[in-house]
Amino acid sequence: MHTIPLTADLIRGALELERTAHGLLPHRLPARARAQCTDPQLALAESQPAGVRLALRTHATTVELDALPTKRIYTGAPPRPDGVYELLVDGRPAGSASLAEGSTLTIDLGTGTAEHRPGPVGTVRFTGLPDTAKDLEIWLPHNETTELVALRTDAPVEPVPDRGRRVWLHHGSSISHGSDAATPTTTWPALAASLGGVELVNLGLGGSALLDPFTARALRDTPADLISVKLGINLVNTDLMRLRAFGPAVHGFLDTVREGHPGTPLLVVSPVLCPLHEDTPGPTALDPAALGEGRLRYRATGDPAERTAGKLTLEVVREELARIVRERAAEDPALHHLDGRELYGEADFAELPLPDGLHPDTAGHRRIGERFAALAFAPDGPFAGRAA
Known part of the structure; x- marks a missing residue:
């Protein structure tokens, strides 16, 4: 397997990538904006990668992504389902996976308090992909803050070329x-x-x-x-x-x-x-x-x-x-x-x-x-x- 550096040219939909102790955290607001408001609701929302995806061109038949999600738990409310990682091959659905691992953020809706507990990194794995040149997209969970830790494939990758789309x-x-x-x-x-x-x-x-x-x-x-x-x-x-x-x-x-x-x-x-x-x-x-x-x-x-x-x-x-x-x-x-x-x-x-x-x-x-x-x-x- 090839370890692929997680670089900005492989990630779409984020306005900024923050280097963390684990890897990269996609943000949907830039640091200057985040510094102007300390509201925890905003911090949670903008760090959840809605619309953010990895985009790469490759012959790979196997792709592995190590990630550290933060899962929300609301006191007294039913458990939320795990976030979903979706794979598209040439724009068509080709699989999905979830991670049980991750950190947790327990929110008490009555008091407005929250407790963060660190957890382990997990791995989503997609196999059996066609051994041909193709465009892959891995859409990150829209409702879980997700740190990208490592990307591995069994063939080299390159950024998806510009298709001229608006x-x-x-x-x-x-x-x-x-x-x-x-x-x-x-x-x-x-x-x-x-x-x-x-x-x-x-x-x-x-x-x-x-x-x-x-x-x-x-x-x-x-x-x-x-x-x-x-x-x-x-x-x-x-x-x-x-x-x-x-x-x-x-x-x-x-x-x-x-x-x-x-x-x-x-x-x-x-x-x-x-x-x-x-x-x-x-x-x-x-x-x-x-x-x-x-x-x-x-x-x-x-x-x-x-x-x-x-x-x-x-x-x-x-x-x-x-x-x-x-x-x-x-x-x-x-x-x-x-x-x-x-x-x-x-x-x-x-x-x-x-x-x-x-x-x-x-x-x-x-x-x-x-x-x-x-x-x-x-x-x-x-x-x-x-x-x-």
Whole structure:
């Protein structure tokens, strides 16, 4: 077996690679952004490698990856399944594996405290691959912080050559991050990218799509041919700001992105349907009755009457985003708007309800991904253009 150095040219979808005591930790926000916010939720989300994959060209028939995942355990909640490593051969699914080994992060949802316990490195192994020149991708678990320790193959490798595919840079909340899709290639952005024939850089940050200036600067500074931002639900979840602050914050976020991408197609997507918060403000809280039964389910704790005081609901957010894009598009023809209910609306909720009240399951992600691809990459869509 050949030991292959883990270098940046073999890793796609990460904005930065941190050298650790074990190997490389992919980050989806740069160090400068991480230094400007010490929120543990953000640190957890950005270090989970949603959309990050190894990409190599090789004749190898066997590939081994040593990795150290960090697994989340929520006190009182049912165990989470192990993260999934997915192998694609020339773009087609060719196997998956999980690691039982790894460190653990035990989170007490009642107190907000967390305890980290170090664990051992594990190995995922893919065998029986065709002995021909091929492109391999190993997609890392979208929901487990993962340190890359070592890569071994039974033949030399080289980086996958540039196919000339457009790069799609997407930012959003936990649904964009991948909650609760079963695997990294079945998150809705991964599905949409595959259908659209583009290279994905996924900056979906579970719980942390909060119009942070450092996130806007990360989008500004990341090369991209297409950009989308899915905004709103986390601002309602956290009850972070009122309507007076929301509009200017959206303008400032878009202004910053446009500093680095003045003419790039930019699609602003409002929240998908979520009956929990359509007309009820946040904050969002866990349902203690469901937790007592060993289930995760969420509830809205705000009062619909508080809308008059400027509290945000999904209906308010959608109206404001549509207004802002409509007004800005008069001078920015590459700016577009998509109502999230076109991706997942009332009929979809009736057919594919949100199991925990907030997040779609794998079937829901497929629905959203297919709808986004059909709308965004259509011949008359905001991302219309060639597909490799």
